[in-house]
Amino acid sequence: MWSTARTVGEGDVVIVWMTRENMVPLRITAGQELNNKFGVFKHSDIIGLPYGTKVPSHSGRGFVYILRPTPELWTLSLPHRTQILYLADIAFIVNSLDIRPGSSVIEAGPYARFLDQLLGYTFPLAGTGSGSFSHSVARTIGNTGHLYSFEFHQERAAKARDEFARHGMTMVHLEHRNVCQQGFALCDAVDSGRSSSSSVVFLDLPAPWDAVPHAKIAMKKDRATRICCFSPCMEQVLRTVTALNQCGFTDLTMYETLLRPHDVHHVPKLVSIDTIIEQVKLHEIKKEQRRLEQVAASDRKRNSRKRKRQEDNDIAEEDGPDPDLGTGDQKRRRDVDASSLSTPLTVAQVQVEPNTGPEPTSSLKTRKESRLAALATSTPMSKPMPEVRGHTSYLTFATLLPLADGNFQVGSSMVANVPSVDATSTTLDRLIATIPEENLERALTG
Amino acid sequence: MSAITTPEHLENVEPLQSPLGRHIIQPGAHLLIRLPSKEVRQVRLDKEPGEKTINFGKFGSLKQKYLVGQPFGLTYEIQQDKSLLVQPPQRLEELEDTGATNEQIVDRGEFVQPLTAAEIELLKKSGLHASEIIKRQIETHVNYELKTEYSKDKYRKRKEAKFAKQITVLQPSLFNVASYLFDKDPVKIQYLRVDTLGQIANLANLRPGGKFIVIDSIGGLLVATALERLGGEGTVLYITEADSPPQFPIIDLLNMPEEHTTILKYLDWASVDEEHDPIRAPIEPEGEYRSEGQKGRYEKRRQIIEAYERLREELFAGEWDGLLIASQYEPFSIVQCLTPYLAGSASITVYSQYLPILTELQSKMRPLPAYLNPSITEAWLRQYQVLPGRTHPLMNMTGSGGYILHATHVYDDKKALSALAGFRQRLKQRRRAKEGAGSSEGDQGHMQEDVDMEDTNSTS
Structure with a gap:
């Protein structure tokens, strides 16, 4: 398949990684350039670099990673990525069908899903088709395996064939054929000493039921073989x-x-409600303090006005109110003063407490430092991404068992398949006697 | 059906597999046997089965020799003389709805079934066939005819699970073995479900010819997966705390050909320390060899030590294609310890049954420039019953199959860094200019994110 060399060579297919949502396959050709919003990248600069290198753009304004393709990255790099959802399906199918190096696999119709969207889409870089499953299976079966791939759409078949050739997938034998009508043209030719039949069949077709009888012909008969049908709708499954x-x-x-x-998030340490209780209490005190200060300020203001007025009045008349009793205002003020003095919290405390929080004066800290401080007190927490794929397809599996025609007996057996009632012992007779008459009658006639 | 033509690609067909392939039961093979009760048991045939038997208790006992040469996957009925009768494949039957409901059925305990357990036991002892016993039970059942067809079917199935002397020989494929272990002893494999295992194998890019480092505290299931997917080509390096060669019963269970397991190499954790100079017994005597035997023993010791040194050098030479971890130890320390030996673009795949372990690992890996996009996923799997007219998800499913962290090992290019520094400077200038206008952060895309990552990295 793809290059296994340490460094990127001319003609290699690489995956250019920009972000996790944005990556493209690229065929390295000296003299060409890759141009995207992260800058201009000359192919000749990439040749000779080890796979996995972070590459700066020509202007130095951005960078990309040059990765070695894998079937998973390949799937992710397709323009209409239905992406990681297929990882789960493909991995489960490959595992469940027991596909391994040297396996011989049949797949039908794997490109339609992708290429329908791709046709007419300008895709100047490398591949056109997808064949996510083909790539994954080809990787797993290796050069000793065989993947018989069937595509009924001629244009798609041609594109897929080109792509497999470009990716060096020599174990894939692609054929343009409508398997629902024409069958697989593979048979279990054990007698000839050579067999092109398969132990595994994967059908990704709109009407897999039409292909099932054909698949049966193409499956090996000397062992238990498995089939998987991939259908999005329940009606198809049925x-x-x-x-x-x-x-x-x-x-x-x-x-x-x-x-x-x-997703992983850094969540700051959650504040205890005890702290909040104290904060609310402090706030209460502070508020009261502020009120008192306001009262004091307004009193001072009034007093100064009053003094001024009194001075004026003193001049005007000799008599005034009893200074010991004071006015209503003055009395209230004295009460409050006494009560605030009796509380253990002083104004100083009120002012100091709220500032002992984790946030020192922000002006002294750079953005970076405060970020680090926040990270230090925070905990990494994960939660499922808010929007995820809810359904891809139903995977229907079945087994075709090898059966020697009519010969079901293994080893010598003296016992007939189902013993007749004549072969009963006396014990049984006694038992039968205990069974109600009418039931017994039904049992013997039924 | 169309006539079979010979397509061009028949040129490429594989040679007929030898009749001794893995799909045929061999003497000495490991088997998974499914009993009528749905319980799966692991048995091993003798290398020379002779007249030896395997006993399945009430389900009967069979002579091993009758299984040898049979393909996997078939269902047999155990006969009185311990021979086997292959059961034809059972078709799913559409049940006809008779319109019966359970409205007439009143549960009166023993009154519905006059046959007592002791009587049934006697019937069994008399050698009566299971189907015959079930038939009798049905006939004596007072309310059987009142049941709906679905209910009758369920009743029959329940009785079959009890009395039928049928076994199914499952191929111990990776899928079947992993499923069996998950049902039987999930603690041992850290609740690694079979779908998660498949995802690990694919994400790790396991392929024939690759070189993979595997850290396995799950009884060898991960090692077995790697060996199965390499098919005898490439190297699997297992690093262990034990000083003896690894023993993995799970690998034996897979009936792998010997040449598939010889690619498994192992080192102890101390050997992974490049500074470590292992304490070794001398490879030469302090004088003359006393005997030929002694010389042979020294020679053997020398070979072992040389092979060990070669393997260490191979590890330290790097360029490993992937790292797979399902360990009882702290994963970040393992990842950090082995990262220097990974190739560019190598895959790092870590399994844990606990999400917080991977969350912490992700938060430690993310700021480091050697790891591209460490991301956590969880597999979800739901199985359906597909019977005609009765298709629905199974009533029980597993809550979780564990979590996977996957990342790609990358090289941090210095030029790219300086490009980044330049970018950072320009960013600052732009910000300063913007601050006057009071505008918010612009569209800096992923670069902004990476700048932040670098910041954290350079100071941590």
């Missing part, structure tokens, strides 16, 4: 199950699998 059942497949199961990505 029809597929009926077809599989009619064709003698067994062990029918169906799965749905998804990938739940989790």
Whole structure:
């Protein structure tokens, strides 16, 4: 498949990683340039760099990573990425069908899903088709395996063939063929000493039930073989199950699998409610203090006005109110003064306490320092991403068992399949006697 | 069906697999046997089965020799003489709705079934076939005819699980083995579910010919996965705290050909320290060899030490294609310790049954320039019953199959860094200019994010 050399060479397919949402496949050709919002990247600058290198743009204003393609990155780099959701499905199918190095696999119709969207889309870089599953299977079966791939759309088949050739996938044998009508043209030719049949079939077709009888012909008969049908709708599943059942497949199961990505956030340490209680109390005191200060200030103001007035009045008349009793205002003020003095908290305390929090005066700290301080007191927490894929497809699995025609007996057996009632012992007779008459009658006639 | 034509690619067909392939039961093979009760048991055939038997208690006992040469996957009925009768594949039957409801059924305990347990036991002892016993139970059942067809079907199935002497031989494939372990002893494999395992194998880019480092505290399931996916080509390096060669019963269970397991190498953790000089017994005697035997022993010791040194050098030479971790130890320390030996673009895949462990790992890896996009995912799996007219998700499902952290190892290019520094300077200038206008942060895309990452990194 893709280059396994340490460094990038001319003609290699690489994945250019910009962000996790933005990556593209690129075929390295000296003299060409990659131009995107992160800058201009000359292919000749990339040749000779080790895979996995962070590469600055020509102007030095941005950078990208040059990664070695994997089937997973390849899927992610496609323009209409239905992306990581397919990882879960593909991984489960490959694992469940027991696909491993040297396996021989049939797949049908894997490009439609992607290429429908791709046709007419200008994609100047490298690949056109997808074949996410093909790439993943090709990686797993290796050069000793075989992937028989069938595509009924001629243009897609041609594009896929080109792509497999570019990616050096020699284990893939692609054919343009409508398997629902024409079958797979692969058979279990054990007698000839060579077999192109397969132990595993994967159908990604709109009507897999039409292909199921053909698949049966193409599957190996000397062992238990497995089939998987990939359908988004339940109605498709039900029809597929009926077809599989009619064709003698067994062990029918169906799965749905998804990938739940989790995001990591740095959450500051949560404040205890005790702290909040104290803060509210302090706020109360502060508020009262402020009120007192305001009262004092307004009193001072009034007094000065009053003094001025009194001075004026003193001049005018000799008599005035009893100075010991004071005015109503003065009395109230004295009460409050006494009560505030009796509280243990002083004005000084009120002023100091709120400032002992984790945030020192911000003007003294740079943005970076405060960020680091926040990180130090915060805890990494994860939560599922808010919007995730809820459904991809139903995966219907079934097994085709190897059966020697009619010969079900293994080893010598003296016992007939179902013993007749004649072969009963006396013990049984006694038991039968205990069974109610009418029931027994039904049992013997039924 | 169309006529079978010979396509051009028949030129490429594989040679017929030898009849001794992994799909045929061999003497000495490990098997997974599914009993009528749905319980799966692990058994091993003798290398020379002879007349030896395997006993499944009430489900009967069979002679091993009858299984040898059989393909995997079939269901057998155990006969009285311990031979086997292959069961034809069972088709799913559409049940006809008779319109019966349970409205007439009143649960009166023992009155519905006059056959007592002791009587049934006697019937069994008399050698009566399971289907016959079930038939009798049905006939004596007072309310059977009142049941709905669905209910009758359930009743029959329940009785079959109890009396049928049927076994199914499952191929111990990676999928079946992982599922079996998850059901039987999930603690041992740290609740690593089979779908999660498949995702690890794909994310780690396991492929024939690759070189992978595997840290495994789950009884060898991860090592077995790597070996299975490498198919005898490449290297699997297992690093352990034990000073003896790893013993993994799980790998034996897979019936792998020997050449697939010889690519497994191991080192102890002390050897991973480049400064470490292991204490070794001398490879030469302090004088003459006393005997040929002694010379042979010294020679053997020398070979072992040389192989060990070669393996260490291979580790330190780096360029490993991937690191897979499912360990009981702190994952960040493992990742940090082995990162220097990973190739560019190498895959780092860490499994944990606990999300917080990976959360912490992610937060430690993210600021470091060697790790690209460390991200955490969780697998979700739901199985369905697909019976005609009765298709629905199973009533029980597993709560979690564990979590995966995946990252790519990258090289931090110095020029790219200086480019970044230049960018940072320009960013500052722009910010200063903006501050006057009071505008908010612009569209700096991922670069802004990376600048922040660098900041954290340079000071931490």
